[in-house]
Amino acid sequence: MKPLVMDRRELQILTNCIYGSDTRYAHVTYPFFDLELFTLDMNKPELKDLVSYSDFDRARLQRKPVDRSVSSDELPSYNDLKTCLLTSGFVRYRNQAEVATRLRELRDEAKDPNKRPRQLFIAVDTNILYYRFLSRGMPMRDGDSGRLVEATDFRYVLSEIVQVEIDSRITHKYSRGEIEALSQLFAHKELLQEFRNGSGRRERLAKLAFNEMNYLMTELRALRIKGTGVRGKERNDIEIAQSYGSWAKEGDYDVLLLTADEDMMNHARTSELMAIQLDYPHEVPQHGRIDPWAVSDLLYDLAVTFGAVSVENRGLTILGEWAGKNSVDYGKERVKVLFEDEREQAEVERQQALCRSILS
Known part of the structure; x- marks a missing residue:
């Protein structure tokens, strides 16, 4: 069959x-x-x-x-x-409860012009798309109030730099030589014939992130903003934060950057952005x-x-x-x-x- x-x-x-x-x-x-x-x-x-x-x-x-x-x-x-x-x-993320509470607070504040007169947008870092936080990690339940926080509760913005960063990683396909080399390393080598001209591991991960980006753009209707990437991850991260910061200033918006990177938290502060860091889990239970x-x-x-x-x-x-x-x-x-x-x-x-x- x-x-x-x-x-x-x-x-x-x-x-x-x-x-x-x-x-x-x-x-x-x-x-x-x-x-x-x-x-x-x-x-x-x-x-x-x-x-x-x-x-x-x-x-x-x-x-x-x-x-x-x-x-x-x-x-x-x-x-x-x-x-x-x-x-x-x-x-779960190590600080999942705190993230849920903070997002719920921001959502409630955004509904009250006396508390937050400027329009609120959530900006995303590249790693948030790789972890598919918006489509998989939401909704979240705030433990303090018991209320759900939905991804659709917010408006979103996506920097072109993030988009290009993901798209540029979808480049490599397995060559015949690589398949032959993997067959010398792997068990069940009979399965490798299925991978001829297929995407490599990093490309597959980027395609998962690309799907999340499509979810962000189509289902959550994120706005895409201009930005120019540069060589080097750290410098590119700075450019991502600055693109969001510049857009927020030009439009007089409040922007919250979601990231899973400690260094990006510093870049966000420098760009005068609010930020929340998702703490990647350290331990995995055995059952x-x-x-x-x-x-x-x-x-x-x-x-x-x-x-x-x-x-x-x-x-x-x-x-x-x-x-x-x-x-x-x-x-x-x-x-x-x-x-x-x-x-x-x-x-x-x-x-x-x-x-x-x-x-x-």
């Missing part, structure tokens, strides 16, 4: 079929490292036995290239795993509950970030990249699923067709 293409939301069909087959535990692995990432308890649902930093790093070092035939950047890191756990809501609707988000994020992820005990592999995957596939958040069991694939296809029929 042909591989099945599904979108992110349809992965819920896949997990439902696993659960309906009386499989309680799904062992999720990274096939190229031959490494189990975690066990998904389908009954609760709960993530158990998450791989430790030391075990992940050891597996990565064993696969690290010894020459320049391929870049070590193509090997995912433990931080990549942590970011997937963050964007799916399994782990914990996960929202059942977030499981499909996690599998999708892992598949794209890592290139492939497997549910080993079910004979399933989810590919986030494949030869011929195009910008529409990325925009629609599609993955390709490989099945060992043809009957299981037929059942998933049947349910997928039924769901699509209902939604149409």
